[in-house]
Amino acid sequence: MKHGWRLAARNLGRNRRRNLATGASIALGFCGLVLIGGYAVRVERFLRTNTVYLQQVGHLAIYRDGGLERGVAQPARFALSADDQRRITSVLGGTPEVELVGRHLIGMGLAGNGCTTVPFSALGVEPEVQARVLAHPEVQAASPELARPLRGELLARYPNVAGAAALSAGLAELLGKTRIHDELAASPPNGSAALAPDCAVRTGGARADVDANVQLAALTWAGTMSAVDVEVVNLFHTPLAETEDGTLVTSLATLQQLYATDAVSYLSVYLRDARDAHRLAAALERAIDAAGVPVRVYPFDDERVGPYYAGTMPFLTSLVGFIGLLVAAVVVLSIVNAMTLSMLERTRELGMLRALGFSRGQVLGLCLREATLLAVMAVGVGLALALTIATMINHSGARFSPPGVPGSILFLLTPTPALCAALATLIVPLAAGAAWLAVRKKTRASVVGLLHEQVS
Amino acid sequence: MSEQPFLRLDQVHKRYRLGETVVHALRGVSFDLAQGAFTAVVGPSGSGKSTLLHLVGCLDEPDEGRVLLQGQDVARLSDDARSRLRNRHIGFIFQSFNLVPVLDVYENVELPLLINPDVGADERRERVLQAVRDVELEPQIHQLPDKLSGGQRQRVAIARALVTHPLLVVADEPTANLDSATTHRLIDLLLELNDKRRVTFLFSTHDEKLMGRVAHVLHLKDGALPS
């Protein structure tokens, strides 16, 4: 009944001040929801990107069954052999949702600069895959600043540097390797100093930075001593503060040489759409098992492979949910309040409408239209306000440090159209429901009762 | 068919409960109205006039007895069916006009037709204009109620009651808020419409002076019609 909407619109004009106040509280509430939702979307995306791409867990991490738990202690037993890798990649090759696959080796050892040694934990990557992963549009959108090394370039840019490696900034500091390959090439230190690093000047090697060379020593998987030289080509912040003082990334080949193996610890699988992760995890696990490799496939939000994502999301969800509930309560209360008052003022008019033949449902419909219209207009205003504020904040270049992450990221609020639409389809019916609460008693009352109600 | 009166009240009782006390507002009222009758219910304040008109207008149900409109027992209808019956066949005029303040004269008159799907947009427009013409409010057709005098407002209410082409118009003290000159003009108008349209009118008043203008008067006293 289009006339119903017209009447509802007119009625909204009746007590302008009250309806403005109600509309404003809905608009502000909606604006708040959109902003907090935009923050949540941003943080979730950051966390996901961080886990999937920056930490190179992939949307799915494929380990030999038991490998995640015991792979470090018994690498030879729980790694994926070259033959395993072939079987797995052939299964993945037939899965169209898969965009990219990376192979990774994890290991530990001691890093030395000739004067001192520091324990490290290393991740071996395929440089070309790493470059593609870090240049992924998702990464560029969510946290481009974390995908770039602090200094230097990605491993893939140094195909001719033997044992090119990246150090976490903390590890580089401990080793005194604060000048990287490119910087030393640009301004080489004078000859004598380069030949004789002076370990005595300071523990940690004050003069260690005369070259970018680091020696890695470790036990091979067979249990013998082994060492390789690596060249520091970039420095980076680890996604987690705890790992900042001992993380090293180098090519898979270099690490395989150190541990004398052609096996890998796990495969990272990057999907075109993160939403496929759970479904595919189960399906791939079965398919790979059937291909003869007993594996476990972990989605990125599994706390065992993505503890940061899995640990932070419940907090984020409950925070946003709590604020959302508060806002919803404010919206409901203000609508109930406003509608109760205007129904009180218009009781006799409701009786008159009933006398003219409007049914209970039609009278209720008029009231709900009024609240719906008010809510729709308020949502429009709130949305405009939220988008304006978000744009201003996004352009201000403000930064913030997510908990447990070294360095800071851009403070962005990214309310997506889907988010805004979802919130609007939540809040408008909520407003109508609140109006229903306020007016249902009136619409149930007898016509005579309504007509005789004393109004001042 | 011909023996059946247009409206019949048969031993109608109505009681109101106010906490502990029960007000016996109508005590066995019976009467018939013929189609096209112009009838006044006269009685002092509190005698039960409004209660009676509400029952006649299908706004309420009797506690005892029956209200038969064209032979149909009104109490047997569902709330929605009664709403429809009011909308199609009964017009109301209230003492306090009860216009919608945010709608202009045209829109107020149009209101009852908006919920009648049998009346299309063109016919609706025709009828509204005719009803406004009948009460001589064409010059004010786009004014809001608060710009109108009391007499004009009541004429809007009359137009609104007649626009549905009802069988019966119920008016509860329609002149109580009007001065006597306006009152007489209004009664003239109602009589004229009754004559032209053969609409059955039942209106209440506590103004004994109006009795002379009406052929058929029901005297209500303490909720009963002493014969």
Ligand SMILES: Nc1ncnc2c1ncn2[C@@H]1O[C@H](COP(=O)(O)OP(=O)(O)O)[C@@H](O)[C@H]1O
């Ligand atoms: N809704 C009601 N609740 C309680 N008592 C009522 C109600 N309506 C009317 N009455 C009582 O019923 C009696 C008849 O009232 P009413 O029909 O309004 O008379 P009138 O219209 O002639 O003044 C009065 O005593 C009045 O107080």
Ligand SMILES: [Mg+2]
């Ligand atoms: Mg009365």
